[in-house]
Amino acid sequence: MPVTLKYPFVKITAPPEYRGIPQIDPTLCIGCAACVNACPPDAILRIDDYDRGTRKIVLDIGRCIRCARCEEVCPTRAIKLTNFFEAASPDRRDHVEVVELRLVKCKGCGRYADFTGRQVQKALKIVPKEIIEKEALDDKVYLCRDCKRKETVDFTIEASKEVVP
Amino acid sequence: MSEVVEFKEAVEKKRIGWGSEKAKVTKEYLDEILQKFGDKIKDFKQVAYNQWIITVDRNDVPEIVLYFLNHEGWKETQLSTMVVNDERPLRGKFSITYWLSINGAAGDFYLGVRAYIPEDDPKFISITPKHRGANWYEREAYDMFGLIPEGHPDPRRLVLPDDWPEGVYPLRKDFHYSDSPPGKKFYPYKKPKDNEVIVPYGPYHVALEEAAHFRLYVKGEEIVDVDYRGFYAHRGIEKIVEGRLTYDQACFIAERICGICGCTHSTAYCEAVENAAGIEVPERAEYIRSIVLELERLHSHLLHLGIVCHLTGLDVGFMNAWKLREHVMWLAERLTGNRKTYGMLLVGGVRRDLLEYRRSLIEEVLKDLKSGFGEFVDNITFTRTFVKRCESVGILPYRIAKELDVDGPLGRGSGRDFDVRRDHPYAAYKYLDFKVPVYKDGDVMSRAMVRIDEVWESIWIIEQALDQLPGGDILAEYKEIPPYQEAIGMTEAPRGENIHYVMTGPNNKVYRYRARAGTYNNLPAIPDMMRGYTIADAPLIVASLDPCYSCTERVQIVDVESGKVRVLNEEEFNRMAIKASRRV
Numbered sequence: 001m002p003v004t005l006k007y008p009f010v011k012i013t014a015p016p017e018y019r020g021i022p023q024i025d026p027t028l029c030i031g032c033a034a035c036v037n038a039c040p041p042d043a044i045l046r047i048d049d050y051d052r053g054t055r056k057i058v059l060d061i062g063r064c065i066r067c068a069r070c071e072e073v074c075p076t077r078a079i080k081l082t083n084f085f086e087a088a089s090p091d092r093r094d095h096v097e098v099v100e101l102r103l104v105k106c107k108g109c110g111r112y113a114d115f116t117g118r119q120v121q122k123a124l125k126i127v128p129k130e131i132i133e134k135e136a137l138d139d140k141v142y143l144c145r146d147c148k149r150k151e152t153v154d155f156t157i158e159a160s161k162e163v164v165p
Numbered sequence: 166m167s168e169v170v171e172f173k174e175a176v177e178k179k180r181i182g183w184g185s186e187k188a189k190v191t192k193e194y195l196d197e198i199l200q201k202f203g204d205k206i207k208d209f210k211q212v213a214y215n216q217w218i219i220t221v222d223r224n225d226v227p228e229i230v231l232y233f234l235n236h237e238g239w240k241e242t243q244l245s246t247m248v249v250n251d252e253r254p255l256r257g258k259f260s261i262t263y264w265l266s267i268n269g270a271a272g273d274f275y276l277g278v279r280a281y282i283p284e285d286d287p288k289f290i291s292i293t294p295k296h297r298g299a300n301w302y303e304r305e306a307y308d309m310f311g312l313i314p315e316g317h318p319d320p321r322r323l324v325l326p327d328d329w330p331e332g333v334y335p336l337r338k339d340f341h342y343s344d345s346p347p348g349k350k351f352y353p354y355k356k357p358k359d360n361e362v363i364v365p366y367g368p369y370h371v372a373l374e375e376a377a378h379f380r381l382y383v384k385g386e387e388i389v390d391v392d393y394r395g396f397y398a399h400r401g402i403e404k405i406v407e408g409r410l411t412y413d414q415a416c417f418i419a420e421r422i423c424g425i426c427g428c429t430h431s432t433a434y435c436e437a438v439e440n441a442a443g444i445e446v447p448e449r450a451e452y453i454r455s456i457v458l459e460l461e462r463l464h465s466h467l468l469h470l471g472i473v474c475h476l477t478g479l480d481v482g483f484m485n486a487w488k489l490r491e492h493v494m495w496l497a498e499r500l501t502g503n504r505k506t507y508g509m510l511l512v513g514g515v516r517r518d519l520l521e522y523r524r525s526l527i528e529e530v531l532k533d534l535k536s537g538f539g540e541f542v543d544n545i546t547f548t549r550t551f552v553k554r555c556e557s558v559g560i561l562p563y564r565i566a567k568e569l570d571v572d573g574p575l576g577r578g579s580g581r582d583f584d585v586r587r588d589h590p591y592a593a594y595k596y597l598d599f600k601v602p603v604y605k606d607g608d609v610m611s612r613a614m615v616r617i618d619e620v621w622e623s624i625w626i627i628e629q630a631l632d633q634l635p636g637g638d639i640l641a642e643y644k645e646i647p648p649y650q651e652a653i654g655m656t657e658a659p660r661g662e663n664i665h666y667v668m669t670g671p672n673n674k675v676y677r678y679r680a681r682a683g684t685y686n687n688l689p690a691i692p693d694m695m696r697g698y699t700i701a702d703a704p705l706i707v708a709s710l711d712p713c714y715s716c717t718e719r720v721q722i723v724d725v726e727s728g729k730v731r732v733l734n735e736e737e738f739n740r741m742a743i744k745a746s747r748r749v
Contacts, residue, residue: 003491019502040414067417067508072516 013083019066020084024059024099028078030118031055031101035070035079044070053103053112061087062095076122107139108147172546176614179604187595188588190215191272194239198276202229213440213652215589216275218262223280226263227292230278233265234296240269241583244570246653246664246681247302248277249310251338255649258283259312263292263299264653264664268583273590275653282312291317298570300689309336321353324396335404342401342408355392357382364700377712379691379703386699391692406678407670412438412512412646415675419665420506422680425468428461429658430665430680431510436591436654437667438512438675442646447638448593450514455593456527456630457501457509458656459623463534464493465659466616466623469711473613474545476705477554482545489537496530499523514640524631531624538624542617555610559694559706562607569690572661572683574619575710577603578611585657592656597629609709616711649676658683660711684712 005012014020033046036057043063047056059079070079089095103112104120120141127137143151195217199206205228208220221229234242245264252260258281267274282289289306291314293299303314304323311334314320325335330348334340357363364381377397382390402422406415419434420427432454439446446454467490474482494504500523501507509515545551561571566579576583584601586594602618604611651668661683670676687710694706 003488015499017499017502019508038414040410040417065417065421065506066503067506068502068516069413069417 014085016083018083018085019068019081021061021087022059022064022066022068022070022079022081024057024097025078025080026099028076029057029099029101030076030078030122031057031099031116032075032119032122033057034073034075038069038073040067040069041065048103048114050103050112050114053105055101055103055116057099057101059097059099060095061097062092104142104144106144106147107142108151109144111144113142113144172552176546179606179611179614180602180618186270186587187590188270188273191267191274192217194233194267194272194274195219195276198229198233201232205229212277212650215273216277216440216652218277218279218651220279220281223261223282223289226261226278226280227290227295230263230265230292231295233276233278239267240271241567241581241588242266243268243583243662244296244298244302245275245655245662246666246679247299247306248666248677248679249306249312249336250668250677251310251336252281253284254338256281259287259310261289261306261312262666264666266589268581268588270582270588273588275589275655277653287312288315289313290315293317293319297568297689298686301685308334310334311337324399326396326399335401336407340404342404354380354394355382355390358389360384361389377688379707381695381700381703383700386701388695388698388700388703391695393688393691395688403678403680406675410675411673412675415678416510416512417506417508419680420508420510423658423682425465425505426461426658426660427505428457428507428509429656429663430682431507432458432592433654433656433663433665434667434678434680435510435512436656437652437665438646438654438669440652440654441650441667441669442643444513444641444643444646446514446641448635449518449637450639450641451593452596452630452634453515453517453519453639454510455597456519456627457497457507457515458592459627459630460493460497460500461507462623462659463620464490464497465711466620467493467538469616469659469708470541470545470613470620472708472711473555473609473705474551476708477551479545479548479551482541482548482551485537485541485544489534489541492530492533496526499526511640513643514638516640518639519634524634527627527631531627535624538620552610554705555613555709556606556608558609558698558702559709560607561690561694563605565690565693566607569693570686571690572686573658574612574615575661575687575690577601577615579607580605585655585662589655591654593630594626596633597626599626609705612709646673651677660684661687684710688712 036044036046041063043060043065045058047058066081068081071081087095101116101118104115104117106113124137124141140148198219199209202225205221205225206219207222209217211217234244236242243266245266248262248264250260250262252258260279260281262277262279265276265278280289289312291299291303293303293314294316300319301323303317304320306312307314307320308322308324328348330346333346361382361384364383365378378394380392381388402418406418410418416431416435420431422430467486471483471486471490474480474486497507498504500519501509501517509517561575561579563580566576566581571579571581580603582601582603585591586599587601599622602615604614646669648669648671651666654665654667656663663683664681666677666679667675668677691707691710695703698706
């Protein structure tokens with residue numbers, strides 16, 4: 001059987017198991033940056049802008065080595081490796097995919113927290129409802145780390161006053 | 166056909182080894198060392214199931230290492246690697262460790278001979294004058310750490326580029342991985358003697374891929390000396406792994422050390438971490454690792470056989486070998502998701518399972534490969550020009566092979582009876598049955614024959630592994646990896662022994678990583694193999710090593726005395742090699 005293919009004059013498709021160019025589905029991405037931590041060549045970056053209140057997940061397929069670690073760690077299956085392998089392009093910008101998400105605005109201090117609204121929603125979905133009262137949770141999850149810490153300390157001081165008058 | 170039969174009989178006579186017995190883990194060699202040098206050994210410890218480290222004074226290192234390597238009764242002793250470690254943040258000292266091994270199915274045993282070297286007196290006694298195999302390791306120790314090997318006969322720069330400034334040592338812990346110091350360009354090549362002409366051979370290699378620069382010192386057509394300047398493709402992977410990556414990320418960077426046999430590097434790295442942390446790999450994962458590794462060996466050997474055919478002018482063989490290889494590549498793509506960078510391994514196991522339909526794919530390809538390869542072997546061994554061109558070229562005698570610690574098919578072609586798969590069984594090789602071909606002639610033909618035999622063995626190994634494949638998990642779960650544990654991982658790459666050393670560190674990161682590929686031990690043997698042969702033999706001899714390096718443009722022939730420069734491109738140079746085969 002001959003092994004020389006007529007590619008590129010004839011279009012060929014890679015086998016279904018092939019690890020091709022990764023793609024992020026922006027409707028599913030929650031901006032947790034698990035892929036950023038797992039990526040060996042730093043092809044995915046997390047860029048937070050606390051003035052504008054946005055988080056960018058930037059995927060550069062020019063740096064990507066197609067190892068599919070991002071696909072393995074993604075909690076919502078937003079990032080996936082496709083079957084496409086033709087990455088060549090005259091424009092470097094074609095290699096970069098950006099997903100921009102809104103950060104949570106803290107209910108306490110009004111500054112932007114370092115997590116996104118979608119992350120909070122995902123977390124709320126996972127939390128079993130019978131364990132924690134939902135109303136108490138709603139107040140707390142939209143606070144930034146500093147405010148949460150402050151609230152915890154305040155709460156502890158108040159509680160200790162009740163016990164030891 | 167009588168010629169084929171005759172040839173096969175002649176080959177059978179040359180083969181001196183056909184062993185298949187697996188080595189068992191043993192400690193007897195350590196006991197003998199402890200008995201003989203008991204008062205000199207300050208400390209000894211076991212770091213993994215088959216690895217021990219003894220700590221001695223730095224002045225006693227050469228005596229013990231040379232005793233081990235030159236012991237009459239110990240089979241195929243080998244200087245497997247030498248690891249320098251900057252342990253100043255831990256102990257305030259540097260450490261050097263010579264890793265020695267016993268081969269020849271005489272026991273699964275690795276011994277590290279370690280000495281600590283203070284920062285204010287960074288010197289150690291070189292063993293290169295008495296054992297040439299240590300040459301590159303000790304030059305690298307100076308390059309990367311600034312430890313001076315005293316009495317080294319050739320203390321030139323090895324790894325670092327020509328414009329790297331003196332006194333900056335990149336693998337020390339106080340050097341950050343993204344630093345880039347400025348410097349001047351200069352490299353002290355050997356001076357030619359009277360009536361000798363220099364033939365620069367590279368930086369782009371003429372027959373194979375990747376950059377390496379040989380300087381052939383010739384008299385007329387005959388090669389009298391060879392100088393080597395390589396490491397153009399040095400990418401600082403060790404520093405990146407130490408500086409930036411987590412354990413799981415490093416698997417994929419380790420796979421990119423080599424352009425052909427990446428998976429075995431990945432395996433060696435994973436094994437080193439598993440040995441250091443005591444992680445047990447599930448049996449199914451071990452089997453899958455073995456299958457993938459053998460597939461890699463198949464495509465690598467077929468590639469090499471094709472190149473040897475091409476350089477001897479037998480282009481039919483070249484095309485046939487590469488045609489067979491392509492099917493193996495496609496199979497790998499279906500199994501792992503890529504033709505070459507499989508990305509299958511993680512610390513603790515593998516990532517993709519071998520599903521049932523993939524299993525039938527393998528069986529189909531192997532069936533075709535068996536008939537196709539049998540035909541190919543008959544074709545090339547029936548071609549008298551091929552056999553005559555390969556026989557008695559580039560001879561590497563056993564004595565020199567042992568002195569230089571050469572590895573893999575190169576060593577087995579010269580009568581060294583070793584194979585990491587048998588002598589230090591890793592992955593699933595301890596459960597599988599296979600033979601290790603050994604030939605005594607040491608010429609290009611022997612190396613080709615070793616590879617042909619190994620292709621058959623690889624096919625046989627994959628078939629067995631498929632039949633025996635057990636069920637169960639493919640990835641082990643493990644808790645945190647304890648810091649400052651150390652071990653080596655070893656694999657038999659298609660080109661020789663790969664040894665990776667890992668010292669674990671805090672924060673889920675590697676403290677020290679040292680990778681040594683088979684070609685690191687094989688390339689220093691090239692001067693000995695080329696001396697006395699002609700320029701036209703040079704590409705064939707270099708290619709017969711199957712060295713791991715890339716892409717050819719042209720070669721320059723410079724007549725130093727008249728200043729005449731002759732530029733040959735790849736085609737012309739290779740044509741010289743092909744033309745020479747027409748003469749036979």
